[in-house]
Amino acid sequence: MLKIAKLIFNPIQENTYILWDESGECIVVDAGNVSAREDNRLVEYITEQGLKPVMAVNTHGHFDHLAGVEHLKRTFDIPFAMSGKDTYLLEGAVASARMFGMSDCSFPAMIDIDLDTMEELHFGNTTLKIIPTPGHTPGHVSLYNEQMGIVLTGDTLFRESIGRTDLPGGDYSQIMRSILEKLIVLGDEVKVYPGHGEETTIGHESLYNPFIVEVINKEVNF
Ligand SMILES: [Zn+2]
Secondary structure, rough: OEEEEEEEEOOOOOEEEEEEEOOEOOOOOOOOOOOOHHHHHHHHHHOOOEEEEEEEOOOOOOOHHHOOHHHHHHHHHEEEEEHHHHHHHHHHHHHHHHHHOOOOOOOOOOOOOEEEHEEEEEEEEEEEEEEEEOOOOOOOEEEEEOOOOEEEOOOEEOOOOEEEOOOOOOOOOHHHHHHEEEEEEHHHEEEEEEOOOOOOEHHHHHHHHHHHHHHHOOOOOO
């Protein structure tokens, strides 16, 4: 059975998720650990649970979701998977991080596994469907496990909010299409694990997310 744990890292309060199953293999999604203390917290959690990391996976390439990937890669000798469409963000990550006082992080120079070319991700006995959800960034993906009815939405869909689209590469129409055509259709019961803030459900967001409600009520065009 798939299990999921959340650790909150860095000044942007980013959600880093550890996913594992009965095989003991785990993946770390959006490793945002930025200091020696946070690096240790992540490694200790993995060690305490007796898990074997097999991949660092990112929903997108923003620095606050990426700050811990290089440490994770080096510590466990694992590959880094992300959409190739977000590769351009790797170059600017150091400068962006510095603006938020995260001065001594190192970032991966390249992607080892391009999620853009894949429909599914496998680890242990678990399958995650890779759902392209562009709009916050061009290469943003959401990760969906059908058996457990959970979806990791990164910075596309938050509890009662959505990701910013005013950053370079952002596109409001695109993020709304991603949410309505790719995420809302997963069904009301599906549990949402976002890149920042608390968990929610698709059902809750259909009713209470103001960005979704205003579009459904045709108060705004997208
Ligand atoms: Zn982001």
